[in-house]
Amino acid sequence: MKTKHIEGGVCVAKGFKAYGVHCGIRKNQSKQDLALLFSEVNCAAAGVYTQNKVKGAPIGVTQAHIADGHAKAVICNSGIANTCSADGVEKAETMCNLTADALGIGPEDVIVASTGVIGFPIPIGNIKAGMPSLSAGLSENGNGDFAQAIMTTDTVVKEAAVSCTIGGKACHIGGTAKGSGMIHPNMATMLCFLTTDVNITPAMLQKALSAVVEDTFNMVSIDGDTSTNDMVSILASGLAGNPVIDTEEEDWDDFSDALYEVMERLSKMIAADGEGATKLLECAVTGAPDKATAKSLAKSVITSSLVKTAMFGADANWGRILCALGYAQAEFDITKLNVSLCSQKGAVEVCKNGTGISFDEDIAKEILLEDAVVIAVELGQGEASATAWGCDLTYDYVKINGDYRT
Amino acid sequence: MKTKHIEGGVCVAKGFKAYGVHCGIRKNQSKQDLALLFSEVNCAAAGVYTQNKVKGAPIGVTQAHIADGHAKAVICNSGIANTCSADGVEKAETMCNLTADALGIGPEDVIVASTGVIGFPIPIGNIKAGMPSLSAGLSENGNGDFAQAIMTTDTVVKEAAVSCTIGGKACHIGGTAKGSGMIHPNMATMLCFLTTDVNITPAMLQKALSAVVEDTFNMVSIDGDTSTNDMVSILASGLAGNPVIDTEEEDWDDFSDALYEVMERLSKMIAADGEGATKLLECAVTGAPDKATAKSLAKSVITSSLVKTAMFGADANWGRILCALGYAQAEFDITKLNVSLCSQKGAVEVCKNGTGISFDEDIAKEILLEDAVVIAVELGQGEASATAWGCDLTYDYVKINGDYRT
Numbered sequence: 001m002k003t004k005h006i007e008g009g010v011c012v013a014k015g016f017k018a019y020g021v022h023c024g025i026r027k028n029q030s031k032q033d034l035a036l037l038f039s040e041v042n043c044a045a046a047g048v049y050t051q052n053k054v055k056g057a058p059i060g061v062t063q064a065h066i067a068d069g070h071a072k073a074v075i076c077n078s079g080i081a082n083t084c085s086a087d088g089v090e091k092a093e094t095m096c097n098l099t100a101d102a103l104g105i106g107p108e109d110v111i112v113a114s115t116g117v118i119g120f121p122i123p124i125g126n127i128k129a130g131m132p133s134l135s136a137g138l139s140e141n142g143n144g145d146f147a148q149a150i151m152t153t154d155t156v157v158k159e160a161a162v163s164c165t166i167g168g169k170a171c172h173i174g175g176t177a178k179g180s181g182m183i184h185p186n187m188a189t190m191l192c193f194l195t196t197d198v199n200i201t202p203a204m205l206q207k208a209l210s211a212v213v214e215d216t217f218n219m220v221s222i223d224g225d226t227s228t229n230d231m232v233s234i235l236a237s238g239l240a241g242n243p244v245i246d247t248e249e250e251d252w253d254d255f256s257d258a259l260y261e262v263m264e265r266l267s268k269m270i271a272a273d274g275e276g277a278t279k280l281l282e283c284a285v286t287g288a289p290d291k292a293t294a295k296s297l298a299k300s301v302i303t304s305s306l307v308k309t310a311m312f313g314a315d316a317n318w319g320r321i322l323c324a325l326g327y328a329q330a331e332f333d334i335t336k337l338n339v340s341l342c343s344q345k346g347a348v349e350v351c352k353n354g355t356g357i358s359f360d361e362d363i364a365k366e367i368l369l370e371d372a373v374v375i376a377v378e379l380g381q382g383e384a385s386a387t388a389w390g391c392d393l394t395y396d397y398v399k400i401n402g403d404y405r406t
Numbered sequence: 407m408k409t410k411h412i413e414g415g416v417c418v419a420k421g422f423k424a425y426g427v428h429c430g431i432r433k434n435q436s437k438q439d440l441a442l443l444f445s446e447v448n449c450a451a452a453g454v455y456t457q458n459k460v461k462g463a464p465i466g467v468t469q470a471h472i473a474d475g476h477a478k479a480v481i482c483n484s485g486i487a488n489t490c491s492a493d494g495v496e497k498a499e500t501m502c503n504l505t506a507d508a509l510g511i512g513p514e515d516v517i518v519a520s521t522g523v524i525g526f527p528i529p530i531g532n533i534k535a536g537m538p539s540l541s542a543g544l545s546e547n548g549n550g551d552f553a554q555a556i557m558t559t560d561t562v563v564k565e566a567a568v569s570c571t572i573g574g575k576a577c578h579i580g581g582t583a584k585g586s587g588m589i590h591p592n593m594a595t596m597l598c599f600l601t602t603d604v605n606i607t608p609a610m611l612q613k614a615l616s617a618v619v620e621d622t623f624n625m626v627s628i629d630g631d632t633s634t635n636d637m638v639s640i641l642a643s644g645l646a647g648n649p650v651i652d653t654e655e656e657d658w659d660d661f662s663d664a665l666y667e668v669m670e671r672l673s674k675m676i677a678a679d680g681e682g683a684t685k686l687l688e689c690a691v692t693g694a695p696d697k698a699t700a701k702s703l704a705k706s707v708i709t710s711s712l713v714k715t716a717m718f719g720a721d722a723n724w725g726r727i728l729c730a731l732g733y734a735q736a737e738f739d740i741t742k743l744n745v746s747l748c749s750q751k752g753a754v755e756v757c758k759n760g761t762g763i764s765f766d767e768d769i770a771k772e773i774l775l776e777d778a779v780v781i782a783v784e785l786g787q788g789e790a791s792a793t794a795w796g797c798d799l800t801y802d803y804v805k806i807n808g809d810y811r812t
Contacts (some may be wrong), residue, residue, distance in 0.1 A: 054732030054760075077499050084728050086738075086761050118725020119762035145805035182712055182729065223711040224630060225726070226733035305629040305711070306588055306807055313808030319524020320631070322490050323588065328458030334460050334490075337551050354460075356525035397799050401712055402719030 001164060001254040003261050009143035009159030012174035013197040015039045015237035019137035020149025024129025025079035025116075026122055032149035034130050037074040037193060038103055038138055043235035045071035045111065046206035048213045050230035056081050057088030057229065058112040062095065065108050069202025071235060072109040074193055076150050077100040078178070082114035082122045083228045098128055102135040111233050113179065113191055115152055119230060134309045147176040150191055153400060154180045156273050162267035164258045167242030167251050171198045173258050175234075177266040181275040181401060182227040190267060192217065192232040198255055199238035200245040207248070208256045209234050211403030216263040219295065219388040221303045222274035223397070234259075246365060271389035272372070280372045281311055284387045287379040294379075294386035295332040301375055301388070302327035308393035313375060316364035318350040321375060336380040343370035407409055407561035407570060407660040415549035415565030418580035420603040421445045421643035425543035426555025427698045429536025430588055431485035431529055432460045433520075438555035440536045443480040443599060444509055444761055449641035451477035451517065452612035457638035457692040463494030464518040465637065467502065475608025477641060478515040480599055481505040482556050484584070484734050488520040488528045497528045504534055508541040517639050521558055521584065521597055522635060532614040556597055560586045562679050566671035567701050573648030573657050577604045579664050581640075584790045587681040587807060588633040593668035597760040598623065598672060606651040607637060613654070614662045616639050617639040622669040625701065625794040626707045628680035629803070677795035678778070682802030684748050687717055690793045699736040700785075700792035706734035707794070714799035717779060722747060724756040727781060741784040746762075748774035761791045 010018050016039050020032040038176035046067040049059050065071060076096050082088050089175055094112040109245055114122065116140035137145070147157045161174035179190025200208075238244070245251045283301040301307055304324035310317040326334070339351040345367045348359050367373070416424050422445050426438040451472040455465050471477060474569035481501050488494050499520050506513040520528065543551070553563045567580035585596025606614075619638055646651070652656045678686035689707040707713055711732035716723040723746055732740070745757040751773045753767050773779070 051733075052729065052732035053738070054728045054735050081725070084725060084757065084761055117723075119757070182726075225710055225712045225729060228725075228729050228732055237748060304631055304633045305803075309804050309807035310809075312804065316524075319487070319490060319634075320588075322460045322524060323458065323631060323634050326458035326634055328459075332459070351490065351525070355490055393804060393807075395804050397711075398715055398718065398799060398801050398804060401715035403716075403721050 001257060003162040003164040003258045006163050007163045008161045009147055009174050009176040010037055011140050011195055012161040013172040013237060015041050015197060016195045017138040017140055017142060017147035019134055019139065019142035020145035021130050021134045021188065024126040025077055030076055032145060033077055033079050033148045034077045034127060034134055035149035036134050036138060037146060039072050039237050041237045041239060042070050042072055043237050044205045045233065045235050046202060046209045047231060047233040048210055050227055050299035052228045054084065054228050056083040056114055056229035058082055058092045058114050061089060061092040061114065062111045065110060070109065071111050072105050072384045073099055073103055074111040074233065075322045076113040076191065077151055079116040079151050080114060080120050080122050081116045081118045081229050083118045083202065085121045087117055091124055094106060094124050095127055098131050112182040113231050115150065115191055115229050118300045123299065126289050130225065131178050143189055152178060152180065153275055154178050154273055158266055158269040158329050160259050160262045160291060161378050162261050164254065166198060166254050166330045169242040170198060171240040171242060173262050175262050175266055177270055179270045180273055181222060182225040190227060190230055190270060194262065195233035196234065196239040197238065198236050198245065199240060199242045200236050202253065202368060204245050204252055205234060207260060208252065208259055212260045212263050212321040216260065216267040219299060220271050221299060221390045231384045268358045268389055271391050274391030275400045276394040277391030278371065278394055279392050281375065281390045281392065282387060283375045285377045285379065286385040287381055288384040289382035291384045291386060293332060294329040294384045296328045297325050297377065298388035299385045300324045302390035305393055311368060312392035312394045314365050314368035316350055316361065322351065324378065332379055333381060335361065338378045340376040341367055342374040342376055343367045343372060345370055407663060409568040409570040409664045412567045412569050413761060414566040414567045415553055415580050415582040416443055416599055416601045416619055417546050417549040418567040419578040419601045419643060420645035421447050422601045423544040423546055424548035424552035425540055425545065425716060426551035427536050427540045429545065438447065438551060439483055439485050440533060440540055441482045441552045441555035442540045442544060445478050445641060445643050446758045447643045447645060448476050448478055448606040449643050450475060450606055450607060450611045451639065451641050452615045453637060453639040454616055454792060455635060458632050458633050458634045460490065461538040462489040462520055462635035464488055464498045464520050466635065467495060467498040468517045468519065471516060475675045476515065477517050478511050479505055479509055480517040480639065482519040483533065483556050486524040486526050486528050487522045487524045487635050489524045491525055491527045493514040497530055500530050501533055504537050508537045514639040519597055519637050520558065521635050534659040545613060549582065557680055558584060558586065560584050560679055564672055564675040566668045568664050568667050570660065572604055572660050575646045575648040577646040577648060577669050578602060581668050581672055583676055585676045586627060586679050596633060596636055596676060600640040600659065600668065602640065602642045604642050604651065605646060605648045606642050606661065610651050611642050614658065614665055618662060618666045618669050622666065625705060626673050626677050627705060627796045630709050641643055674795055677781055677797050680797030681806045683797030684800055685798050687798065688793060689781045689783065691783045691785065693787055694790040695788035697790045697792060699738060700749040700790045702734045702736040703731050703783065704792045704794035706730045708796035711799055717774060718798035718800050720771050720774035722756055722767060722774060728757065731783065738785055740786060745786045746782040747773055748780040748782055749773045749778060751776055
């Protein structure tokens with residue numbers, strides 16, 4: 001199946017409108033902080049959530065609301081996480097009620113999410129006051145405002161979309177994500193909202209989403225901290241008119257492949273926009289005996305503070321890569337592995353059969369100074385592979401997080 | 407049993423001499439880089455080693471040499487780790503041979519260790535050239551030179567010692583450690599050399615060392631990176647003349663308690679001297695259902711980059727502490743836990759029953775500006791407790807590691 005990357009985000013699929021406003025949760029009046037997504041058609045809905053045992057209140061409310069496999073709207077605020085604060089669940093439900101009233105739907109059809117500082121109460125008054133202009137502004141071109149309104153320390157909007165043909169019909173999948181710090185997803189990710197007009201059952205939608213999350217968002221780490229509010233949700237309007245996807249056959253594979261393309265791009269955008277990051281790091285492990293080994297090794301390298309600082313300094317200190325491979329929870333034979341550092345400037349092999357080899361440090365430096373660097377690890381022990389994404393660790397990460405609240 | 411903290415390091419126990427010289431592995435001529443410890447009496451010996459699958463060559467050589475439970479000397483260089491480089495094992499063995507020749511002992515009685523950059527060959531010529539002055543300089547006051555010579559990015563010498571009475575005899579335990587980055591010990595630690603004059607069998611010595619490592623060095627994290635060369639070793643000369651400790655009875659308990667005191671102090675010294683650190687962090691978890699849960703939670707908090715940067719900024723952003731507790735591999739009830747921040751300036755409770763409570767931010771800031779801060783987590787779910795040590799994450803960590811090799 002051929003997919004085509006297209007412009008846009010949550011509004012590329014038929015049936016979706018979105019918008020975002022500033023309602024006053026954040027002090028900066030030019031920063032939108034309340035986002036709304038709406039489909040008049042009832043959608044198949046699926047979600048994947050944080051595995052952190054300390055969970056934001058919206059997580060449980062959303063899980064309850066899409067337990068029936070359907071939803072029509074998403075309400076999301078940034079600035080405050082609605083986590084570890086009194087009456088959090090009640091306030092998350094109030095957010096759904098306010099949204100439902102504004103849209104003339106049931107509150108059980110609303111997905112709710114919050115992102116920001118932990119431990120402070122959500123100012124419901126601001127959300128109530130912002131709701132009329134938010135719902136009035138809904139449009140098929142509102143994806144950019146929606147994407148802006150869910151951002152926290154993100155420095156760029158993160159949107160991705162594809163068009164494809166499934167069951168003979170033109171289909172679309174689009175999404176937006178936010179996330180820059182506290183990013184080390186575990187079976188979930190930072191906030192990501194996806195929409196599609198594909199006709200698919202809730203069960204098959206959930207299956208595709210869960211599988212793709214494993215290979216995309218769950219392979220990203222900015223700082224090793226798994227957030228309390230991570231959530232990926234997807235709404236499928238069915239308006240593409242393809243024969244309903246209700247089994248794991250060819251159409252489901254096509255849909256999963258197309259979904260992967262959108263989610264992989266969003267994952268890389270999150271990694272590249274990591275707090276304080278100057279470059280996107282990718283660790284590509286090949287030749288592994290099995291996929292679990294490849295994933296464990298790739299993620300261990302991408303998470304290492306010492307690898308991350310070396311990449312910031314454009315220092316080809318490959319011993320730190322070997323060290324991070326060595327403490328991963330995986331079994332492998334070090335004497336067979338090779339490591340190369342690659343970017344658009346070229347590639348240089350730095351380690352062969354587990355031992356250092358001589359290489360041109362100047363060429364290595366030139367390669368590492370690029371803003372996208374690939375650490376390629378060839379294990380030579382099988383056919384499995386995996387890729388993980390992250391970023392360098394810089395002075396600005398410390399600056400941003402040394403006093404985030406003030 | 408009463409222990410008394412005393413001055414000194416590896417030479418406080420009867421029978422040990424030490425020294426350190428600059429042999430040219432490091433460019434800086436004022437930095438010693440080769441250390442030697444020697445006991446004329448044959449010692450009971452025990453060791454605990456890194457669990458990293460990529461291991462420094464000296465690890466295996468040392469394991470083989472103390473397999474018989476005895477040793478007489480330690481040779482250790484800093485600057486180059488002798489890891490992932492060709493002929494590493496042969497070179498580690500050569501280091502033992504050179505040491506054995508200089509001391510008139512067998513090479514199988516030598517413990518060898520290396521610490522520094524991964525992937526470069528050990529310059530055996532320098533070690534050979536330095537050996538005469540190194541062995542000639544051995545003295546009972548050489549502990550400071552020994553401690554200096556094993557340091558890498560450490561900024562302070564780390565020594566600790568106690569005297570105590572075991573089996574009616576005056577006994578001594580002393581040690582020195584190094585470690586500042588790549589510190590997240592797993593069943594081992596950075597380099598630490600301990601000596602004692604206690605009379606104890608190798609088996610009981612190993613049992614005490616392994617148990618104490620679990621609660622001390624294995625509860626330290628600077629940056630989440632488990633080194634390839636971690637090693638703790640202990641030599642017991644037996645010259646205190648106490649009845650031999652060969653069972654887990656009272657004398658063994660007394661020895662283990664005294665050993666704990668030395669190793670806890672060294673662990674805290676390593677944490678406080680973490681690369682770029684401005685303060686020592688301690689996470690004390692109490693009221694846990696079992697010890698494994700307490701350890702997992704304490705270590706998760708101390709390892710979080712977001713907690714570490716907040717502490718650098720003296721920002722009482724306790725939500726990050728809850729977040730780190732939540733993603734630990736442990737089960738607990740969030741609604742029962744309380745969190746306080748403490749230092750010599752006082753204590754402030756910031757979270758009660760899993761929910762934020764109002765507190766004076768100015769007082770919290772004053773507490774967090776101290777150079778030793780305790781994060782106290784009371785689970786209210788049992789009697790078990792654990793403590794982990796670490797440090798803040800600062801600009802200087804990034805600076806030190808952005809270009810460590812040059």
